[in-house]
Amino acid sequence: DAGVIQSPRHEVTEMGQEVTLRCKPISGHNSLFWYRQTMMRGLELLIYFNNNVPIDDSGMPEDRFSAKMPNASFSTLKIQPSEPRDSAVYFCASSFRGRESSYNEQFFGPGTRLTVL
């Protein structure tokens, strides 16, 4: 398996533009997570899905952020309109969560480095 795939790897955009980040989880995984990492705030969980359904979006900063998972092999995180403070590295991770176990090893993608000018 190729692991978790994220695109683009780097994105530079201007304030006010729409940004869409993409993620392909590992085949067979049933949970998907979006994180944001900055020096100031560390690693923040934005939202996670289980079986394509959003379970916890309490980390989504505000209405400018939205995430979708239309099927088990694809998810998007959209920022509209983008602002300079959204500049960060955005990670997607996936895992397999069995019913009987709480063990949850997450496999991270390489991240998308977003710069909003």
Next chain:
Amino acid sequence: GEDVEQSLFLSVREGDSSVINCTYTDSSSTYLYWYKQEPGAGLQLLTYIFSNMDMKQDQRLTVLLNKKDKHLSLRIADTQTGDSAIYFCAETRNTGGFKTIFGAGTRLFVKA
């Protein structure tokens, strides 16, 4: 991270042991993990421990868990320059569902 605390930096000399500490607050934690993040990459699981264990050893890595004090540590023996990275402590807690919480990460610097 939410109630998972780690010191931000640690500097050691090559060949010495490194000890990275973590404290957590939720007694419902089931699994605790150490992840490693190398520059420009995502996090990768290094090791984990189940909450009913107090120690786990894996080659140069030793994980100690003190459940009474809610303290987790990662010891890296014979630290090498390739061990320079950010190390994240994480816990899965039973919140009615299961949620994994990450600490802020400890940046390990290894001096040659």
